[in-house]
Amino acid sequence: MPELPEVETFKKYFDRTTLNKRILSIEEVDSFLLEDDQDVQAFTRSLKEKIFTGSGRHGKYLLLELQGPKYLILHFGMTGFLKSLENSHHIPDHTRLLLRLDNSYLAFVNARRLGKIFLCDDISLFLQKKKLGPDALSIDKTEFIGRVSKRKKPIKSALMDQSMIAGIGNLYADEILFQTSVHPLSLCTTLERESYNRMFKKTKYVLNTAIAKHAKIGKYPETWLLPHRTKEDCCPLCKGKMEVIKIAGRTTYFCSERQKI
DNA sequence: CCCCATGTTGTAGG
DNA sequence: TCCTACAACATGGG
Numbered sequence: 509m510p511e512l513p514e515v516e517t518f519k520k521y522f523d524r525t526t527l528n529k530r531i532l533s534i535e536e537v538d539s540f541l542l543e544d545d546q547d548v549q550a551f552t553r554s555l556k557e558k559i560f561t562g563s564g565r566h567g568k569y570l571l572l573e574l575q576g577p578k579y580l581i582l583h584f585g586m587t588g589f590l591k592s593l594e595n596s597h598h599i600p601d602h603t604r605l606l607l608r609l610d611n612s613y614l615a616f617v618n619a620r621r622l623g624k625i626f627l628c629d630d631i632s633l634f635l636q637k638k639k640l641g642p643d644a645l646s647i648d649k650t651e652f653i654g655r656v657s658k659r660k661k662p663i664k665s666a667l668m669d670q671s672m673i674a675g676i677g678n679l680y681a682d683e684i685l686f687q688t689s690v691h692p693l694s695l696c697t698t699l700e701r702e703s704y705n706r707m708f709k710k711t712k713y714v715l716n717t718a719i720a721k722h723a724k725i726g727k728y729p730e731t732w733l734l735p736h737r738t739k740e741d742c743c744p745l746c747k748g749k750m751e752v753i754k755i756a757g758r759t760t761y762f763c764s765e766r767q768k769i
Numbered sequence: 770c771c772c773c774a775t776g777t778t779g780t781a782g783g
Numbered sequence: 784t785c786c787t788a789c790a791a792c793a794t795g796g797g
Contacts, residue, residue, distance in 0.1 A: 622777075622793065661788090678774095
C-alpha cells in the first residue's frame with residue numbers, strides 16, 4: 509500500500525490515535541527490521557517513557573517525533589500499515605513492532621518484512637543518508653522540472669527515483685503519466701516544456717486527491733487509471749485496450765491511444 | 770509448484 | 784566519476 513498518499517494517511521491516523529501519548533513499554537520488536545542490526549535493548553531503552561510530540565512525513569517515510577528530540581522513523585516497504593488497538597487481545601498478524609501507550613497500543617504491521625525501523629536525532633542527516641530528493645508535495649515547479657528533465661532514462665523511472673523526487677511509486681507514477689498523456693517510456697530529455705508543466709500540475713493533483721480520499725483506490729474518480737488497473741479492464745476515457753509492459757522491473761499500465769511516444 | 774506483488778539497495782557495466 | 788539497469792531481498796496470496 510505505501511506510496512506517499514498511503515503514508516500520509518497513516519500519519520493522520522497516527523495523529524488521531526497516538527500523538528501526545530507516552531510509550532509505556534515495547535511489547536514486541538522484530539530486530540530484523542532494525543537498521544544495521546541495531547541492538548534491541550538500546551532501541552527499547554531509547555523509546556521507553558518517551559512521549560510522541562509530533563509527526564511528519566518525507567516521501568514514503570513516516571517520521572514520528574519523540575521527546576529528546578529524537579525520531580522513530582518507519583518505512584513500510586511493499587506492504588503494511590499502522591493499527592491502533594484498545595487492548596492486546598487481537599494483535600494483527602505480522603505485527604513487527606508493538607508499543608504499549610497510556611491507554612492503547614500501536615502496531616506496525618509489515619507482512620513481507622521489507623519495511624524498516626530507524627531511530628535518528630537529525631532528520632536532515634537521515635534524508636541525506638537515504639539520498640532522498642524533495643518531497644513530491646513540497647517541491648516547486650522549477651525544481652521538479654530541473655531535476656527530472658535532465659535524466660537520461662524513461663520518465664517513469666525518473667518519477668519513481670526517490671533521489672529525484674520522494675514519494676512517487678509504481679502505481680501513482682502510472683496515474684500521473686496517464687493523466688498527463690505521456691508515454692511512460694518517453695526519455696526525459698525528449699519531453700517538451702509543456703508536457704512537464706502538465707506533469708507537475710497532475711502530480712500535485714493526483715497526490716492531493718488521493719490523500720483526500722484516504723488513499724482508497726475504490727474512492728478515486730472513475731476517469732482515473734488506478735480503478736481500472738487490471739489486465740481485463742480498458743481505458744476509462746477512450747475504452748481502448750490497456751497496454752501492460754515492464755519498466756525498471758515494475759509492471760506498467762498505460763493507454764496506447766492516449767499516451768504516445 | 771509457479772508467478773505476482775503499492776520498495777530499496779548493492780553491484781555490474783557503460 | 785557519474786549514471787543507469789537489474790537481481791536480490793522476505794513473504795503471502797492467487
